[in-house]
Amino acid sequence: MEKVIDIQHLSKSFGAREVLKDIDFSVNKGEVVSIIGSSGSGKSTLLRCINLLEKPSGGQIIYNGENILDDKHDIHAYRTKLGMVFQQFNLFNNHNVLSNCVVGQVKVLKRSKEEAEKIAMKYLKVVGMDQYVNANAKQLSGGQKQRVAIARALSMEPDVMLFDEPTSALDPEMVGEVLKVMKELAESGLTMLIVTHEMEFAKEVSDRVVFMDKGVIAEEGSPEQIFNNPTQDRTREFLKRTLK
């Protein structure tokens, strides 16, 4: 299996506080990996280290055979290969829906405006937001915003999509529409790394589930193994707490 991202001995400290400890972890092409774990266990930090929104304190991140933590490496080019979806959507407030999906393509990937708009429309259709191209972020519901944010990330045609609790800021009635889009993406063969508290969803779509606890990967395996036969006590405890 071809590894898209391969993380070796990754660590991250905020001041004296070590939030990630010696993480070894990789994502294969076409794989859907869910990261679960209690609040504060370092899930977001891991995701943010992968796209360098946080600078790792140690270790390596190998992408396409190169360590992107080398000084020489172009982190902006690398980031275009990772699509990030945030809990708080973070749509650009000064751009409408279409423009949100176009600006990065034109300014960063140097695509022509026409091409970028065609690609943006394609992905806005995928998330079911193609009718709203003229709307501004503040005119959309949370679920709609998040679907546009997914389209924006997809428009860059990344190798991997990173999702950091994409449904946690949503009203319950809007969670479904976002999960539905993500499920379709997972089934299309997209490589996805998803931090989530939606256990049913993780069970259903993941090829592999990673359980994090206190800055380390405590256990990883198939959804069946993690949810039905966890080997670690802390995994069992976590699942008992969250699944009841």
Place this chain on the structure above:
Amino acid sequence: MSIEWIITMVINNWPLFLRGAGMTLLISIIGTIVGAIIGLLAGVIRTIPTPERKFKRVLLKIVNIILSVYIEFFRGTPMIVQAMVIFYGSAMAFGVDMDRTAAAIFIVSINTGAYMAEIVRGGVISIDKGQFESAQAIGMNHIQTMLHVVLPQVVRNILPATGNQFIINIKDTSVLNVIGVTELYFQTKTVAGISFKYFEPFFVACILYFVMTYSVTLILRYFERKLDGPENYSMIGQPAQVTLTNTKES
């Protein structure tokens, strides 16, 4: 005082009033625009995150200190005193008088720049961190992030403060009469000197100042509404029925 006298005085001296008002507008328009550009640049530099490389870090630190000195100095001294120091100082240093209008525009610009730098800095800081992060996450560098995501929002947010600064400039250019700039206050004084009357010419000046400032207020409100765009959006076409092709390797 009589209404007729005011009317006769305006009829006899309207070119002076008009040229004065024109000069006041010219200085404050250019001063505000140049000042806003200075403020935008200074404000952006002052919000650059600390670089990793030592050399760049030291350089940025030095630039920031210079900017702080500039901002604090011009905010902390009266423009009327700055005008005297700059105009007579440059005359002493170079032996020639600066063009009075140029000196006036220069003084108003750097003053406005000092105030606007703080306004812009506040504007950048008030933009949600998520806007920066999502711009970075799609691969934008600092300049692209600023240009395409952050600054357009900052400019919209600081528009009222900029308008305010413009209005202050229209009024405060009056102090530049001390270096002999022929703006509205200076011209009014001239009219008063010729006619030996004070209330009437200054009453006219008062109205002219108010017409200018109030016009600016109205124009800026119009721009703000325009920038905010329409309240509603229109839907386009029918909802799409899309199925993704399954490309997953088995």
